[in-house]
Amino acid sequence: MEAALKAIAAPRRRQILTLVRDGELTAGEIASHFDVTRPAISQHLNVLKEAGLVNERRNGTRRLYRARPEGLAELKNFLEEFWDVRLQALKREAEKEERRKHGRNH
Amino acid sequence: MDATTESTTVERTISIAATPQTVWEFFVDPEKLVRWMGTNAELDANPGGIYRNEVIPGHIARGEFVELDPPHRLVFTFGWEKSGEDAPAVGPGASTIEVDLTAEGEGTSLRFLHRDLPNVEAAASHAQGWDHYLARLEIAGAGGDPGEDPWLTQEM
Numbered sequence: 498m499e500a501a502l503k504a505i506a507a508p509r510r511r512q513i514l515t516l517v518r519d520g521e522l523t524a525g526e527i528a529s530h531f532d533v534t535r536p537a538i539s540q541h542l543n544v545l546k547e548a549g550l551v552n553e554r555r556n557g558t559r560r561l562y563r564a565r566p567e568g569l570a571e572l573k574n575f576l577e578e579f580w581d582v583r584l585q586a587l588k589r590e591a592e593k594e595e596r597r598k599h600g601r602n603h
Numbered sequence: 604m605d606a607t608t609e610s611t612t613v614e615r616t617i618s619i620a621a622t623p624q625t626v627w628e629f630f631v632d633p634e635k636l637v638r639w640m641g642t643n644a645e646l647d648a649n650p651g652g653i654y655r656n657e658v659i660p661g662h663i664a665r666g667e668f669v670e671l672d673p674p675h676r677l678v679f680t681f682g683w684e685k686s687g688e689d690a691p692a693v694g695p696g697a698s699t700i701e702v703d704l705t706a707e708g709e710g711t712s713l714r715f716l717h718r719d720l721p722n723v724e725a726a727a728s729h730a731q732g733w734d735h736y737l738a739r740l741e742i743a744g745a746g747g748d749p750g751e752d753p754w755l756t757q758e759m
Contacts, residue, residue: 580613584715586639588619591629591711595621 501568504548509533510541514564517551521561613717623704623711627674630702654679669699677702681717 505511509531516527528538542562545551549568554561619626629635631648641656647668654666666680682697703714 577613580615580715580717583640584615584617584713587626587629587713588617590635590638591619591621591626594629594635595625598625 500548501550501571504544504550507541510545513538513541513545514550514569517562518564521554521563523559523561527562613715615715617713617715618707618710619713620710622709623674623706626704626711626713627677630677631671631673654681666698666700675704677704 505514512531513527516522516530524535524539524542527542528535531538542551542553546553546562549571550565551562551568552565554563629639631646633644633646636644636646636656641658641664642660644656645653646655647653648671650668650671652668654664654668656664658664663684664681665684666682668677668679670676670678678699678701680698681700698717698719701714701716701718703716705712705714
C-alpha cells in the first residue's frame with residue numbers, strides 16, 4: 498500500500514499509468530510520449546511494477562506493460578477509508594454537540 | 604470493482620443522532636469543521652465563497668461553495684493546492700462533494716458523495732503524502748479517542 502502511494506506521488510508515473518490503463522504498451526512506446534530517456538521510463542515502470550500497479554508481460558523479445566486493476570482498486574479503497582474515518586469523526590462530534598445543546602436547555 | 608475506467612466516486616450514507624441543523628453547522632462553521640477534518644479552515648458559506656482547509660499539515664484542500672440550502676443540501680468543489688514538488692492530479696476545485704441531510708426521527712440521515720474525480724489515479728493522488736498517516740488512520744478507524752483528531756497533534 499505504501500509503495501503504491503509513493504509510486505503515484507510522482508506526476509510522471511501517474512501519466513504512465515493513464516497511458517497503459519486501457520491497453521498494453523512497450524517501454525519504447527511509453528517513452529515516445531515523454532521527453533525523457535528510455536532508462537528513466539524503465540525505472541518508473543519498475544517502481545510501478547513493484548507497487549503492483551502495472552503488469553509486465555513478455556511476448557518474444559518484447560515486454561508489454563499494462564495497468565493492474567487490482568492495484569488501482571487498493572488505492573480507491575484507501576480513499577474510501579479516508580472518508581469513512583472522517584465521516585465517523587463527524588458523527589461523533591455532531592452527536593456530542595447535540596447532547597451539549599440539550600444539556601444547556603434542561 | 605471496475606477501478607480502471609470512468610470517473611471515480613465515493614458515496615456513503617450514515618445516520619447521525621443529531622438534527623440536520625446541528626450537522627449542517629459542522630460543514631459551514633470553520634470552528635466546527637476542524638473538529639472532524641483538518642486543522643485550519645477558512646470558509647465563506649455562500650455560493651462562490653471559498654472553501655479552504657488544511658486537512659493534513661502542509662496539504663491544503665481548496666474549492667468553493669456551489670449550492671447551499673440549509674440545512675438540507677450542500678455542494679462544494681474540492682481539490683488540492685500544490686504542495687512540494689509534485690503537482691496534485693486533482694487541482695483546487697477539480698472534484699465535487701455533495702452532502703444531503705434528511706431528518707430521520709430526531710436524527711439525520713447524511714448522504715455523502717464525492718464525485719468528478721477524473722479517474723482512480725487522480726483519486727489516489729488525494730492520498731498523496733498521506734502514507735505517513737496510514738497507521739493513525741487505522742487507529743482512528745478502530746474507534747480512536749472520541750472527538751480527537753489524531754492529525755491535529757501530528758507534527759510534520
